[in-house]
Amino acid sequence: xxxxxxxxxxxxxxxxxxxxxxxxxxxxxxxxxxxxxxxxxxxxxxxxxxxxxxxxxxxxxxxxxxxxxxxxxxxxxxxxxxxxxxxxxxxxxxxxxxxxxxxxxxxxxxxxxxxxxxxxxxxxxxxxxxxxxxxxxxxxxxxxxxxxxxxxxxxxxxxxxxxxxxxxxxxxxxxxxxxxxxxxxxxxxxxxxxxxxxxxxxxxxxxxxx
Numbered sequence: 001x002x003x004x005x006x007x008x009x010x011x012x013x014x015x016x017x018x019x020x021x022x023x024x025x026x027x028x029x030x031x032x033x034x035x036x037x038x039x040x041x042x043x044x045x046x047x048x049x050x051x052x053x054x055x056x057x058x059x060x061x062x063x064x065x066x067x068x069x070x071x072x073x074x075x076x077x078x079x080x081x082x083x084x085x086x087x088x089x090x091x092x093x094x095x096x097x098x099x100x101x102x103x104x105x106x107x108x109x110x111x112x113x114x115x116x117x118x119x120x121x122x123x124x125x126x127x128x129x130x131x132x133x134x135x136x137x138x139x140x141x142x143x144x145x146x147x148x149x150x151x152x153x154x155x156x157x158x159x160x161x162x163x164x165x166x167x168x169x170x171x172x173x174x175x176x177x178x179x180x181x182x183x184x185x186x187x188x189x190x191x192x193x194x195x196x197x198x199x200x201x202x203x204x205x206x207x208x209x210x
Contacts, residue, residue, distance in 0.1 A: 022142050026149050029134045030156030032093060034164070035192045036100050037157040040127040041165030042185050043068055043120065049178035054113055064117050071121035072128035080132035090196070092133045097193035099126025101186045108179035 047064040051057065086092060103123025110116040138149045165185075172181035 022149075025141060026138065026152055029093075029138060030153050032097070032156075032192060032196075033130065033134060033153055034156040034160035035188045036096060036127045036130045036160070038160035038164045038168075039100050039104055039185055039189050040068075040072075040124050041161030042104075042169040042182060043124070045166060045169045045173060046120075046178055046182055049173055049181070050113075050116060053178060056113065060113065064120060067117055067121050068124045072124050075125045075128035076132060079129040080136070083133040083136045089133055089137045093130060094193065094196040096126050096130040096133065097189050097196060099123070099129060101126075101189035101193060104182055104189075105186045108182050 043065060047061045050064065051060045054060075083089060083092060100123050103119055103121075103126055107116050107119035107123065110119055134153060135150060138153055139146045142149050169181055169185055172184055176184070
């Protein structure tokens with residue numbers, strides 16, 4: 001367990017070589033990016049399904065997507081500031097998984113258009129929060145290969161948002177309503193939240209006690 005903690009939480013710059021610890025960290029963060037963006041990427045098919053179920057039109061689809069964009073955009077700078085001032089980046093990334101999963105999951109129980117839109121926006125803020133934290137860790141940890149590792153991290157997000165999200169949510173919407181489809185889509189984020197908690201819990205609580 002302690003070995004895993006050190007791999008995830010060591011942010012000391014080393015030489016230009018990518019070590020085993022670096023590969024573990026990069027793989028973990030790229031996978032985390034994939035999972036968070038997978039949930040957020042469902043918006044392009046979930047928004048029309050929500051609007052159709054409520055008898056609204058294209059204007060409401062655009063409104064949901066635009067509000068999501070505003071919510072994400074407003075999150076990046078505060079997230080970066082918090083990441084720069086916090087030692088425990090692992091805790092911040094753990095929070096982002098639960099933020100995404102809970103926000104999107106709760107949206108499926110909301111009774112009105114505006115409450116659904118609000119909770120979708122809250123969910124996407126968790127996804128946006130991930131980006132400055134994870135990229136900051138990668139740049140600090142592997143400064144000599146920062147363009148390469150940021151490219152790999154970005155690729156994970158693209159796979160989640162632009163490949164897995166539309167395919168999976170499209171299939172789910174074929175058989176289920178939008179609420180059930182989105183609930184199922186949040187399962188990977190909940191899983192990563194549990195996995196991060198298990199792997200990082202000892203380290204996180206030790207840092208809080210300090």
